[in-house]
Amino acid sequence: MASFASAQSGRSPQGRPGGGGNTPQSATRGQSTVSGRVVSEETGEPVRAARVRISARNGSGPAGATVTNDRGEFRFDNLAAGEYYVIATPRDAAMVGAATFGVPLPTGDPQADDAAFEAARRENNNGSSAATVSVDGTSDATVEILLARQQQKGGRISGRITYEDGKPAANAQVTFLNRKEIGGRMIGPTKLSVQTDKQGFYQIGGVPPGDYIVSARLQETVFIDKQGRTYGGLVILTYYPSATSWLTATPVNVVVDQQTSDVNITLVKRSNHTISGSLISRGSSRPLANIHVRLRNRDDLDLPFSTGADDRF
16 A cells, blocks of 8 residues: 655646646636656556546645546646645546545644545545645646555456447446445445546446446537536437446446456437526526536436526526
């Protein structure tokens, strides 16, 4: 198990890593950059496509996420002064719930906070490693994170997601729901997910034993506004092997210490319709902007939308 790594201040490396890291959002916008590499503790080789997140150590302020490029590099720009946790997770590690890593609330005691953070990381048990870094809002810092070999308990699932014409579906989200925990339209607590690579392949380890409903979800963006919100995107959701409802999906059985291969999904495009409207406050009758709107059908399809600068969605 890797411990906290140290960071060095200085000039950041030239060139931005691939993966398009999300610029952290903060009320206080700085000019610092945190960059670095994720390498294997076992081999010393760079780890490509590792998921990297950054969050403020004091529990407030900026947070962002990205993936490493082929050289294991990552980068976060526009950071305000402060101390940060940088968390790296292997590409094929299961993302629990909403793919979040819970950071304990700070107590004001740095040693106690670090101990609580490390305990939470171990409990998360997805092979992640972390580093701490400090910047003053103008300087840059670099950090190297060592990923230890995962000791996962559970089974492994692998497969490929493709379009109907056989082309790979890159960056599709593949989700695994424990079938016994699905009650009506309510999803149980065991919800794991990974993303496909450029060729549409995915692999996930540490899956608890049981029967799972496996789905692939991909949103084709039509338009992105200045705030990064998507509009007019067609969300394609298909269940293994090519079902449009989880009720007709074929469950996948997972056994501890066994590999289940070729869990392949062919994405099925359905008729695309448009629903539009406006949101008005019941009390003041004023339009409501920047509100998330969700559309759910009886087959579990959950589509998030956001209103724009006005009240339209």
